[in-house]
Amino acid sequence: MKHLIDPMDLTVEEIDQLIDLGSKILADKEKYQDVCKHKSLATLFFEPSTRTRLSFEAAMLELGGNVLGFSSANSSSASKGESVSDTVRTVSYYSDIIAMRHPKEGAPLVASRKIDVPLINAGDGGHYHPTQTLTDLMTIYQEKGRFHDLTIGMCGDLKFGRTVHSLIKAMSRYENVRFVMISPEELRLPEYIVKDVFEKKNISYQEVRTMEEVMPDLDILYMTRVQRERFFNEQDYIRLKDSFILDLDKLKTAKKDLCIMHPLPRVNEISTKVDDDPRACYFKQVRYGKFIRMALIMTMLGVNVDED
């Protein structure tokens, strides 16, 4: 793996290896605290994303490495009209690995073709965000101990939510995974995903309009934000928004070991009262995200740690 642009660039075996390494780091942080000493990660964020940038930086710092970079296009030469390729190529001579976010789709792919150091796509517009998918997979593995034989509910904005699309594609590669799509009609999963993933692979899926009707079946509930601007009119938004808010009442019929996930940031789609429920995994997800990024950085840098 030279660069990571699309989550589906990773084979199932590569994902297994990353999850395995991430789990080892999680279990013994001290062992890995200097493995990237004298290595530098450049975080090139042409658009702000504090959460993702800090997760990458925390990951590198905890491996003993250094970080450099910028957090918005205004503080880079992009504001002077420099091309993405030139900016990234320049920084590639100062760093050993690059994590890059850009508002334009395909920008990391363009940049990766001009450089010799590995590049991680940290989000390109509404297109790909592979480390979010890895974070989601790490969370599922840590919380459920497997990727097979699971019923996954996806709730909220399934039309524009790139994290949902990537997770569906990634999870569709495992045995006996059932998908339940919970969304308003306006935000249902795009037809091409239904055709290219579910129908092509003969995968079981169900579409519903409320989460209550499927809650008892779910092993995982992946919540996303329903945004006001996605609706044609205010009345539809007001009519539908509460159907997609998770609260303790709706959780009454859920399994005791349900895993509730959310890519964050949350606005109001999960009541804060749910935060203390042991089934709430969305802040754990943030933590797992750091460990899987540590595993990814180590793997892409070719850093190995001797096993005892």
Place this chain on the structure above:
Amino acid sequence: MKIDSIKDGIVLDHIKAGKSMDIYRYLGLDQLDCSVAIIKNVPSNKMGKKDILKIADNFDINLDVLGYVDPDITVCYIKDYEIVEKRHVELPEQIVNIIRCKNPRCITAEERDIDHIFKLTDRENRIYRCVYCESKKSNH
């Protein structure tokens, strides 16, 4: 209507009726100094109607363009009024700088000097996708 045979050059036969002007543009035939005949709506036993392009010059023709626009075209190379070679074009796996990505959110809308590359993702339905943003482009 009578169009003379050409001595040396290329004849593009079996063009879907009405597509000849597209091919004229894609191949940049307006840049050539030689004679170019665009023959439209010729009766055809096989196709009902077809277009034909006759180019009185043996220039290096971009077969990918032809394959993309119309994979049923036959390319006939002419020497001394005789057909010396016939080639059937195919849908190309990849096309570079033939069509442009129109997605305003794609990096091709911003980055200078970038090749517009599309890959064939669905042969049956002739669907191409931008390699950067995956925007769909159907050629029919």
